[in-house]
Amino acid sequence: MTRLVLFGAPIAIVASIVFSGGDSEPPAIQQTGAGSSGTEKSEAADPADEHADAVDALPPGLADPAMKEAAARLVASAEASTLDWRGQYGAIEDVGDGTGYTAGIVGFCSGTNDMLQLVEAHTEKHPDNPLAPFLPALRAVDGTDSHEGLDPGFTDAWRQAAEDSAFREAQDAMRDKLYFDPAVRLAKMDGLGTLGQFIYYDAMVLHGPGVEADGFYGIRDAAMAAADTAAEGGDEKAYLHAFLDEGRSAIRARTVQRDTTRIDTAQRVFLREGNLGLKKPLVWQVYGETFRIP
Numbered sequence: 534m535t536r537l538v539l540f541g542a543p544i545a546i547v548a549s550i551v552f553s554g555g556d557s558e559p560p561a562i563q564q565t566g567a568g569s570s571g572t573e574k575s576e577a578a579d580p581a582d583e584h585a586d587a588v589d590a591l592p593p594g595l596a597d598p599a600m601k602e603a604a605a606r607l608v609a610s611a612e613a614s615t616l617d618w619r620g621q622y623g624a625i626e627d628v629g630d631g632t633g634y635t636a637g638i639v640g641f642c643s644g645t646n647d648m649l650q651l652v653e654a655h656t657e658k659h660p661d662n663p664l665a666p667f668l669p670a671l672r673a674v675d676g677t678d679s680h681e682g683l684d685p686g687f688t689d690a691w692r693q694a695a696e697d698s699a700f701r702e703a704q705d706a707m708r709d710k711l712y713f714d715p716a717v718r719l720a721k722m723d724g725l726g727t728l729g730q731f732i733y734y735d736a737m738v739l740h741g742p743g744v745e746a747d748g749f750y751g752i753r754d755a756a757m758a759a760a761d762t763a764a765e766g767g768d769e770k771a772y773l774h775a776f777l778d779e780g781r782s783a784i785r786a787r788t789v790q791r792d793t794t795r796i797d798t799a800q801r802v803f804l805r806e807g808n809l810g811l812k813k814p815l816v817w818q819v820y821g822e823t824f825r826i827p
Contacts, residue, residue, distance in 0.1 A: 588718045595717050595730035600811065603826055604713075604731050605638070608738055610817070610824045611795035612640055622704055623695030625688050630789045633678045636691055637704045639712060639738050643683065647711055647741075649675050655694075655703040662700065663690040712737045716749075724763030727811040729773050732800055736780050739795075747783040755779040773804055794819045 595604055609618035618638055625636035633643035641648040649671045656665045667690060670682025680687075694700040716737040720730040737749045744750045756776035761767025777800060781793050799817035808815075815826040 585718070588721050591721050594721065594727040595713075595734065595811070600727055601713070603811065603813070603815065604734060606824075606826060607731065607799070607815075607817075608639065608735055610819045610822075611735070611799070612738075614820060614822060616824060616826070619701075622701045623692040625691045627678075627680070628790070630787075631678045633674060633680065634683065634687065634691075637695075639704075639708050641704070641707070643671060643674055643680075644676060644678050645741060646675055647707065650711070651703060651707045654707065655700055658703075659697075659699055662697070663693045664700075666690075711742070715742065719753075722764060723772075724765075725769060725773070726809040728800075728803055728809045729763075729769065731811055732773060732776060732780075735795065735800065736776075740780070740783060747786060752776065752779045752783055769809060770804060770807070774801075777801055777804070792820060794821070 593600070595601060605618040606616040609615050609621060613621055613624065615621075621638045625634055627633060628635050632645050634648070635642050636648065637651070641651050643649070649668075652664045652668060652671055655662055656668060659665075664687075667683060667687050670687075673682055674680070713734055716734040717730045720733040723729070723733075725733070733749075733753075736752060740747060740749050740752060742749050744754075746752075746755070753776065756772065756779045757765075759778070760772040760775040762772050763769040777796050781796050784793050784796070785791055799819055802817055803811060803815070813826055817824055
């Protein structure tokens, strides 16, 4: 995948919490979009931290364990043409997209800082892991597509590390910290249901939390300029179509990995069916291959 460098997520989000009185209605959370300049940065990865309690009071949505499992399988279908996402802990290759080595369950990249964060966090707890000797090289190549200092041996070390449950747990934790939790919380702040939460999550994984036009927050900014979010009183489906339009444009603007079927024959299909709750069974296609979750 092509992902922007992760040196912090933008905060340019001004949120206010307004609780409705009816028992059947969840709290309404309203906010403005991220600033288009991208000059403001947060010290935390999750821009919804300030209102975590209110967000956590909403229905779990994609954070429900069964839905989170479905989300992992949906992402794996697009990233690795499989539903067996757990089989990807040890996967590693350079896919030629300019981000160096891509590895693990969400494609942590040696050139986009998330792989470095993962290995640093894991090494802090487990200093003798097989990847620890490669930390100086990972720091040196961060932000580039270089393999200098990683070859030979890094790919074998990654696969060896992935045999350890501690490293697999570290991948899960970093996925949640950088991608899943921020995406789901922000989607809830935007008034989105489970499908919208998944669309945000997939976009966060694919594009990274950048404020540029081809980063997650840049895509969200453009979508919010085209349609109001549900939290702003807009139509949820109309907003999600606008978000998918912007995400598709960002994919098509790339020089590599320009396939848009994860949107065209998967997410857009669920949206057109009105499946805002991402209810099973789910049937979709990626790269022409059909996948099913019964």
